[in-house]
Amino acid sequence: MKVPKRLQPLVDDGMIDEVMAQLMSGKEAQVYVVRCGDDLRCAKVFKEARQRSFKQAVQYQEGRNMRNSRRARAMSKKTRYGQKEQEQAWVSAEVDALYRLASAGVRVPEPYGFVDGVLLMELVADEEGYAAPRLDDVTLSAEQARDYHAQVMADVVRMLCAGLVHGDLSEFNVLLDRDGPVIIDLPQAVDAAGNNNAAMMLQRDVDNMRNYFGRFAPELLATDYGREIWALYEAGELHPESTLTGVFEHDTTSVDVTDLMEVIDDVRAEEAERLAPVWEE
Numbered sequence: 214m215k216v217p218k219r220l221q222p223l224v225d226d227g228m229i230d231e232v233m234a235q236l237m238s239g240k241e242a243q244v245y246v247v248r249c250g251d252d253l254r255c256a257k258v259f260k261e262a263r264q265r266s267f268k269q270a271v272q273y274q275e276g277r278n279m280r281n282s283r284r285a286r287a288m289s290k291k292t293r294y295g296q297k298e299q300e301q302a303w304v305s306a307e308v309d310a311l312y313r314l315a316s317a318g319v320r321v322p323e324p325y326g327f328v329d330g331v332l333l334m335e336l337v338a339d340e341e342g343y344a345a346p347r348l349d350d351v352t353l354s355a356e357q358a359r360d361y362h363a364q365v366m367a368d369v370v371r372m373l374c375a376g377l378v379h380g381d382l383s384e385f386n387v388l389l390d391r392d393g394p395v396i397i398d399l400p401q402a403v404d405a406a407g408n409n410n411a412a413m414m415l416q417r418d419v420d421n422m423r424n425y426f427g428r429f430a431p432e433l434l435a436t437d438y439g440r441e442i443w444a445l446y447e448a449g450e451l452h453p454e455s456t457l458t459g460v461f462e463h464d465t466t467s468v469d470v471t472d473l474m475e476v477i478d479d480v481r482a483e484e485a486e487r488l489a490p491v492w493e494e
């Protein structure tokens with residue numbers, strides 16, 4: 214295909230040999246499959262700052278390490294310089310997060326560099342080498358759903374141990390390759406320790422995953438991994454290998470299994486009702 218304007222500098226520099234296709238674009242970026250030598254890679258071109266919600270970005274950036282106060286001051290103003298700085302901080306947050314998470318053992322695309330506002334990374338691919346589907350594109354068996362849910366929870370734990378909360382985790386931002394889920398789209402990743410919204414965002418991320426996988430394995434709908442994970446994190450007891458139960462204990466008495474089974478049955482019944490066809494009277 215014709216080389217998009219924003220990718221031309223990378224083609225000129227020899228970092229990209231050919232632009233193969235454009236993937237479905239989300240809200241923040243255009244994503245292309247590109248060829249670099251013999252490898253297919255993914256190039257994510259971020260939209261200009263003014264096309265995004267400025268206010269929302271500020272909420273996510275709380276607690277991020279601003280390299281100098283001039284930059285922090287500029288970012289708090291809606292000057293053109295401020296927006297430019299905001300743009301760069303936003304985009305480099307995704308690059309930083311990818312490197313940090315890859316080394317923490319979280320399944321994310323391998324980053325290959327960041328040039329002129331373009332993030333070059335591994336193309337997460339399906340068996341045929343095409344761009345992998347998003348969770349939203351697939352139908353799972355109950356067993357697969359339980360397995361992938363557990364893998365994503367383990368990645369959420371590793372991510373939090375590395376100091377980050379995704380902040381926009383959903384079936385649109387998890388791809389599925391032959392080895393399972395791969396988490397993408399991290400420009401909004403929040404600093405777990407320094408951001409007051411971190412607990413809320415972790416809970417929302419985990420709930421999104423529960424609700425998605427719960428469509429295929431309804432017993433997951435009765436779990437509460439979000440509060441369990443955050444409680445362990447706050448107590449300084451969360452480790453990359455922590456085993457989770459999915460049950461958040463509000464007090465110290467042990468869980469009543471009969472009660473729990475009743476909750477699970479209720480949720481199952483509700484889900485069955487939700488899925489049952491509705492007949493017009």
Ligand SMILES: Nc1ncnc2c1ncn2[C@@H]1O[C@H](COP(=O)(O)OP(=O)(O)O)[C@@H](O)[C@H]1O
Binds near residue numbers: 242322335345386399
């Ligand atoms: N590394 C990757 N490998 C394969 N496909 C990708 C990759 N990164 C992004 N995509 C595809 O591009 C879409 C948009 O990318 P994403 O990072 O989610 O940006 P945004 O949603 O902010 O536009 C994703 O839903 C996914 O289908």
Ligand SMILES: [Mg+2]
Binds near residue numbers: 239240385386398
């Ligand atoms: Mg996305």
